[in-house]
Amino acid sequence: xDILITGILLGGTYALIAMGLNLQYxxxxxxxxxxxxxxxxxxxxxxxxxxxxxxSPILTIFLVAPLAFVLNWLIYRLMLQPLVNRAKNRGxxxxxxxxxxxxxxxxxxxxxxxxxxGDYFSYSFxxxxxxxxxxxxxxxRVLSFVMAVLICGALYVWLNxxxxxxxxxxxxxxxxxxxxxxxxxxxxxxxxxxxxxxxxAVGGALISTxxxxxxxxxxxxxxxxxxxxxxxxxxxxxxxxxAALLLGVLETVVASLLDPGLTLAAAYxxxxxxxxxxxxxxxxxxxx
Amino acid sequence: MNRRPFLxxxxxxxxxxxxxxxxxxxxxxxxxxxxxxxxxxxxxAAVTQWPSIKLWVNxxxxxxxxxxxxxxxMIDLIEYDDQTNPGETIKAVQRLATQDDAHFIIxxxxxxxxxxxxxxxxxxGYPQIAVSAITDQQADLSKKFPNMFFTLGTTTALxxxxxxxxxxxxxxxxxxxxxxxxxxADAFGIELATAAKPLFEDAGFNIVYETSYPLGTxxxxxxxxxxxxxxxxxxxxxxxxxxxxxxxxxxxxxDLDVKAFYxxxxxxxxxxxxxxxxxxxxxxxxxxxxxxSPAFKEYAAAHEAVxxxxxxxxxxxxxxxxxxxxxxxxxxxxxxxxxxTAHLKAxxxxxxxxxxxxxxxxxxxxxxxxxxxxxxVFKGVASRGRDGTVPVILKDGWK
Numbered sequence: 001x002d003i004l005i006t007g008i009l010l011g012g013t014y015a016l017i018a019m020g021l022n023l024q025y026x027x028x029x030x031x032x033x034x035x036x037x038x039x040x041x042x043x044x045x046x047x048x049x050x051x052x053x054x055x056s057p058i059l060t061i062f063l064v065a066p067l068a069f070v071l072n073w074l075i076y077r078l079m080l081q082p083l084v085n086r087a088k089n090r091g092x093x094x095x096x097x098x099x100x101x102x103x104x105x106x107x108x109x110x111x112x113x114x115x116x117x118g119d120y121f122s123y124s125f126x127x128x129x130x131x132x133x134x135x136x137x138x139x140x141r142v143l144s145f146v147m148a149v150l151i152c153g154a155l156y157v158w159l160n161x162x163x164x165x166x167x168x169x170x171x172x173x174x175x176x177x178x179x180x181x182x183x184x185x186x187x188x189x190x191x192x193x194x195x196x197x198x199x200x201a202v203g204g205a206l207i208s209t210x211x212x213x214x215x216x217x218x219x220x221x222x223x224x225x226x227x228x229x230x231x232x233x234x235x236x237x238x239x240x241x242x243a244a245l246l247l248g249v250l251e252t253v254v255a256s257l258l259d260p261g262l263t264l265a266a267a268y269x270x271x272x273x274x275x276x277x278x279x280x281x282x283x284x285x286x287x288x
Numbered sequence: 289m290n291r292r293p294f295l296x297x298x299x300x301x302x303x304x305x306x307x308x309x310x311x312x313x314x315x316x317x318x319x320x321x322x323x324x325x326x327x328x329x330x331x332x333a334a335v336t337q338w339p340s341i342k343l344w345v346n347x348x349x350x351x352x353x354x355x356x357x358x359x360x361x362m363i364d365l366i367e368y369d370d371q372t373n374p375g376e377t378i379k380a381v382q383r384l385a386t387q388d389d390a391h392f393i394i395x396x397x398x399x400x401x402x403x404x405x406x407x408x409x410x411x412x413g414y415p416q417i418a419v420s421a422i423t424d425q426q427a428d429l430s431k432k433f434p435n436m437f438f439t440l441g442t443t444t445a446l447x448x449x450x451x452x453x454x455x456x457x458x459x460x461x462x463x464x465x466x467x468x469x470x471x472x473a474d475a476f477g478i479e480l481a482t483a484a485k486p487l488f489e490d491a492g493f494n495i496v497y498e499t500s501y502p503l504g505t506x507x508x509x510x511x512x513x514x515x516x517x518x519x520x521x522x523x524x525x526x527x528x529x530x531x532x533x534x535x536x537x538x539x540x541x542x543d544l545d546v547k548a549f550y551x552x553x554x555x556x557x558x559x560x561x562x563x564x565x566x567x568x569x570x571x572x573x574x575x576x577x578x579x580x581s582p583a584f585k586e587y588a589a590a591h592e593a594v595x596x597x598x599x600x601x602x603x604x605x606x607x608x609x610x611x612x613x614x615x616x617x618x619x620x621x622x623x624x625x626x627x628x629t630a631h632l633k634a635x636x637x638x639x640x641x642x643x644x645x646x647x648x649x650x651x652x653x654x655x656x657x658x659x660x661x662x663x664x665v666f667k668g669v670a671s672r673g674r675d676g677t678v679p680v681i682l683k684d685g686w687k
Contacts, residue, residue, distance in 0.1 A: 002513070003510075006507065006509055006510065006513075009507075010506065010507045013506060013507070109326055113325060113326065113330075117334055117597075118324075118325055118326070118330040118331060118333065118334030118338075119331060119334040119335055119559070119597070120331040120334075120335075120529055120530070120533070120554070120557075120559060121559075122533050122559060122563050123563055124537070124563050124564060124565070127537050127540055127541060128541070129541045129542070129543065136541060136542060136543070137509070137541070138509070138537065138538070138541040139541075141507075210534075210537060211506060211530070211534070212331075212529065212530040212533040212534065214330060214331035214334075215326065215330065216326040216327055216328075216330050217530075220504050224506075248507075251507070252507065252510055255501070255507075255510035255511070256510040256513070256514065259499060259500075260470075260499050260500065260501035260502075260505065260508075260510055260511050260514075261473050261499065261500045261501060261502060263501070263502060263505065264502045
């Protein structure tokens with residue numbers, strides 16, 4: 001039970017890391033390798049707000065989200081839109097966007113480095129035990145899990161119930177046909193990209209309450225997010241959540257029952273398994 | 289818009305300014321520095337390596353330069369980011385030696401990066417006064433690379449003194465003999481765990497929990513829970529910065545009940561004390577200094593004034609001392625690198641840590657090994673040949 005809860009809490013963290021990338025890749029078709037840098041930037045924001053004004057990260061996220069939204073919207077409009085316009089097919093867009101955002105990630109690291117320096121930033125926020133079913137867990141991890149549930153839940157409902165959400169899913173499923181039924185693909189793609197960035201930055205702010213970050217740790221999160229998004233199925237919120245939880249539980253089970261040294265190996269074995277047997281993602285339909 | 293003229297202008301300006309810089313530095317000492325500004329070790333280098341270099345250059349130039357052959361010479365610092373990548377370290381050292389024509393190169397940061405660069409320092413005849421390079425291979429390395437010097441100690445000494453500190457606590461009846469030992473699965477952690485295990489066993493300790501975890505593990509609670517289940521008297525982690533923070537936070541959350549709690553790298557960072565506050569009281573860590581010594585106090589004040597950051601309580605001061613050693617050698621024998629190396633081997637240097645000299649293995653025999661947070665300051669509790677160690681206190685909860 002203890003292992004299960006620890007694993008689910010870790011899964012919540014992973015969902016926060018991966019959800020933004022899922023929106024960006026699934027809808028806007030941008031494989032954003034600078035995703036981790038946005039996450040770290042969100043963490044920096046929370047760190048500075050907390051250490052300078054004692055502003056709780058729970059409140060900071062309401063500042064981080066709109067800021068990151070605007071920033072990512074601008075990135076999409078200025079940098080990625082030209083790539084989208086010029087791409088003749090999806091493969092070309094993927095190659096171009098991977099290269100472009102790879103460069104962007106270096107710019108992100110460089111900017112953070114020059115503004116904040118390369119020092120680790122870490123602070124103590126809600127590092128107190130919470131008792132759940134007879135075992136103790138970090139309150140900050142529980143909080144971030146609750147926020148992950150709220151964010152993912154809101155996204156899921158929005159994507160499945162609202163008109164703009166349905167349009168976004170339409171783009172994710174069939175970008176070419178979406179245009180035919182009067183969906184403004186350009187506008188909504190920018191919106192999805194910006195929203196993904198906002199979710200990622202909020203995730204970063206929450207994660208910074210218990211993980212120690214520095215300017216160049218972003219790539220670690222990008223890689224984790226990539227694995228989860230691909231396992232869950234591109235553009236599939238539900239799949240990402242399940243994949244994140246599975247990964248969290250698996251890593252914790254292996255760390256607790258076998259050896260903490262094998263967590264990485266276990267994660268990649270699972271990744272490999274999904275790629276071999278369900279290359280379209282956990283819930284994905286076979287490509288026609 | 290036609291971009292060509294603009295590009296031409298920019299390149300012309302760049303070349304002109306580069307030429308101007310070269311002309312201006314004709315009478316200056318060119319000092320190269322290569323260390324991580326990005327990558328996994330950047331956080332450590334940003335605390336320990338770069339600020340001390342900045343302070344040192346700043347102080348020397350404020351004073352009008354170094355006295356070389358009866359003439360004051362200012363220092364030009366040439367910095368490179370090696371991205372924590374040994375290949376980049378090698379390239380940067382090569383560039384410093386051949387393109388930038390540096391007079392001296394400050395040793396890189398981290399054991400692996402120092403070892404990677406050693407053959408190039410050797411080939412181009414640069415003395416390499418390594419600081420953040422802890423290894424047991426000092427005798428072999430100094431034979432292979434006679435220009436390589438070591439200041440911060442050996443793996444075995446670091447591990448042995450932890451065992452010694454715990455043995456003394458046990459003999460004083462303060463704790464039992466059950467030890468939980470974990471390490472980060474990286475060269476540093478593995479080497480220390482390998483060195484420490486037989487030492488603990490020989491000293492009659494019982495290792496009740498032992499494991500390793502990958503670098504960058506995001507949830508360390510299984511490690512702390514596993515250790516707690518074994519009910520150890522002492523918890524020892526050969527850890528790197530992010531996991532040093534992570535393990536400590538988990539220990540707080542789990543209220544890990546031990547008499548001694550040790551985490552390795554980054555425990556002496558001011559950020560550690562700032563983050564954990566009162567909970568850090570009694571935490572043991574690698575390194576240490578004598579924070580009461582006037583020389584350290586003066587250094588710490590200057591460090592904060594120039595770099596707007598506090599030095600750490602271990603390798604920062606040693607990094608600065610290694611630069612003091614370099615400066616004293618240059619002033620003694622001039623810019624000839626072979627003569628500086630000979631001078632390094634033969635002399636005793638007056639540094640902020642006290643006198644430092646190098647033995648037949650080019651090693652400094654006097655260094656700090658274990659420190660402890662006491663009253664908001666990380667104080668040395670064990671050392672080889674250094675003054676000012678304070679008694680160890682028991683870890684008393686996490687409040």
